[in-house]
Amino acid sequence: MPSRTDPNTERIDPQPDEQPGRPVTERPSVMAEPDPAAAADAAGQVTVSRETDAPLARQLRDQAERRRVVAATEVSRPDRPRVLTVANQKGGVGKTTTTVNIAAALAAKGLRVLVVDIDPQGNASTALGIPHHAEVPSIYDVLVEDRSLDSVLQECPDVPGLWCAPATIDLAGAEIELVSLVARESRLARAVQQLMSDRAGEDRFDYVLIDCPPSLGLLTVNAFVAATEVFIPIQCEYYALEGLSQLLRNVDLIRKHLNPALSVSTILLTMYDARTRLSAQVADEVRxxxxxxxxKARIPRSVRISEAPSHAQTVMTYDPTSSGALSYLEAATELARRA
Structure with missing residues (x-):
């Protein structure tokens, strides 16, 4: 008959060859208590895992709250069209990316937006999915051939309410051709004013964003003369601050001699990297x-933002759930609310 055993031990019954009355040996049970050190390690692993997941959970909650706020924020049409030149003489600061994504975000809010691409590279036209080969009527025809701006407009296929005046390779020679023309600095301004007078009511554009080349030539001067506001994207790096001071001096020259109504109204921090101290320092200094x-909105470094133009899209349509799309939507909403 089996003997009664302690819960933590297994008693060995006497074998046939064991003599009665001989002491019974005990051995640890297979179900022995776990080693305290192993238990502590296991607990430590769980603690580390929870600590690792916490920042991600906070980030997801933060993004969800930001989406809720921006979705609930309504914007109204401005009293009159706002014409903004998106400019920065330093290349690679996200100027064209900012132009097309702010435009798409404004259109997503129900506003009518026009992008005027006067960069000979035509990157803004590419990002909006607008054909801009040599045979396409473009901004070159407006500046050099006196064609009406309305006749070269194309609607963005992915974003209702967003239009574009494309740039073609012909624009590369426009700097030289404009030199000999009458009123060479104000030809774009005249075309924009004519467009505004032709379109009224629900058909008018609420925002006109002009994407400039990264230089101060006649094309950029035309953009400054045509606009009333300058929108400056600034990369969160040291050299961006040097380019900003030069740009501001040029804006002052344009204001004094060609366009007294011009002012720097908006600055957007782009390519912000929260992991680096430099980005925070540049942001604080600019502010x-x-x-x-x-x-207040700032644009983070984002793979999705970089990938979108290769698909002829803005990040707003390429990946609307990404952090980059959310940041541009916040920036566009803030821009519209400032009107």
């Missing part, structure tokens, strides 16, 4: 010098 112009 301290331009507290009224810098948008």
């Amino acid at each position: 301290s010098h331009f507290p009224d112009q810098v948008l």
Whole structure:
């Protein structure tokens, strides 16, 4: 008959060859208590895992709240069309990317938006999915051939309410051809004013965003003369600050001699990397010098933002759930609310 055993031990019954009355041996049970050190390690692993997941959970909650706020924020049409030149003489700061994504975000809010691409590279036209080969009527025809701006407009296939005046390779020679023309600095301004007078009511554009080349030639001068506001994207790196000071001096020259109504109204921090101290320092310095112009929204470094143009799309349509699309939507909403 089996003997009664302690719960933590297994008693060995006497074998046939064991003599009665001989001491019974005990051995640890297979179900022995776990080693305290192993238990501590296991607990430590769980703690580390939870700590690792916490920042991601906070980030997801933060993004969900930001989406809720921006979706609930309504924007109204401005009293009159706002014409903004998106400019920065330093290349690679996200100027064209900012132009097309802000335009798409404004259109997503129900506003009518026009992008005027005067960069000979035509990157804004590409990002909006607009054909801009040599035979397409373009902004070149407006500046050099006196064609009406309305006659070269094309609607973006992916974003209702967003239109584009494309740039073709012909624009590369426009700098030289404009030199000999009458009123060479104000030809784009005249075309934009004519467009605004032809379109009224629900058919008028609420925002006109002009994408400039990264230089101060006649094309950029035309953009400054045509606009009333300058929109400056600034990359969160040291060299961007040097380019900003030169740009501001040029804006002052344009204001004094060609367009007294021009002002720097908006500055957007782009390519912000929260992992680096430099990005925070540049952001703080820009905000301290331009507290009224810098948008609270800032654009992070994002793979989705970089990938979108290769698919002839803005990030707003390429991946609307990405952090980059959310940031541009916040920036566009803030821009519209400032009107």
